[in-house]
Amino acid sequence: GAGVSQSPRYKVAKRGQDVALRCDPISGHVSLFWYQQALGQGPEFLTYFQNEAQLDKSGLPSDRFFAERPEGSVSTLKIQRTQQEDSAVYLCASSLDSGVADTQYFGPGTRLTVL
Amino acid sequence: TQLLEQSPQFLSIQEGENLTVYCNSSSVFSSLQWYRQEPGEGPVLLVTVVTGGEVKKLKRLTFQFGDARKDSSLHITAAQPGDTGLYLCAGEKVRDNDMRFGAGTRLTVKP
Numbered sequence: 001g002a003g004v005s006q007s008p009r010y011k012v013a014k015r016g017q018d019v020a021l022r023c024d025p026i027s028g029h030v031s032l033f034w035y036q037q038a039l040g041q042g043p044e045f046l047t048y049f050q051n052e053a054q055l056d057k058s059g060l061p062s063d064r065f066f067a068e069r070p071e072g073s074v075s076t077l078k079i080q081r082t083q084q085e086d087s088a089v090y091l092c093a094s095s096l097d098s099g100v101a102d103t104q105y106f107g108p109g110t111r112l113t114v115l
Numbered sequence: 116t117q118l119l120e121q122s123p124q125f126l127s128i129q130e131g132e133n134l135t136v137y138c139n140s141s142s143v144f145s146s147l148q149w150y151r152q153e154p155g156e157g158p159v160l161l162v163t164v165v166t167g168g169e170v171k172k173l174k175r176l177t178f179q180f181g182d183a184r185k186d187s188s189l190h191i192t193a194a195q196p197g198d199t200g201l202y203l204c205a206g207e208k209v210r211d212n213d214m215r216f217g218a219g220t221r222l223t224v225k226p
Contacts, residue, residue, distance in 0.1 A: 043158065
């Protein structure tokens, strides 16, 4: 596909379960971003990769959140021991170059519901 | 407290009306972007402004970046039902490495 894809689109987890969310960026895009969007809010920055290097993870809310991009393309956001407050839409975006102000193309998001 | 405050939070108008939404901050931004997001989808970039005082037009949409690069506005002329959506502003702070979003303005245009 031509755009950013994310899977699964919807995920329901029981509190305490681990989840893994996948992002397939646009081919050739250097930068990849993860955001968390709570209901009725704007996206909140989580972490940023330039190729395989995680340059900024200041937005990850706790050490239960972990992201990787081992080969500089596909990225996985893992949440361990999920809690109800983790319920949100998780958005992934990619951009061609390394500048943050470069156009970011967003995927449709994964809606995570923790029961 | 959000870094970027957007107002109004909700706006419901009739087709054909004009409207302005605002994005304000006490911080200076090296660039500011406006996005539109529809339910079940990710935000889609509308415009990027980088110069204080800059005005950009995109058909019926006019975007303005404040002179001090702390605020921005989006004006829509003759709104149409297809303009319905969540409008988000996002800014890259000077010497920062990530982009911060406002909470958005949810616009509904009734036919």
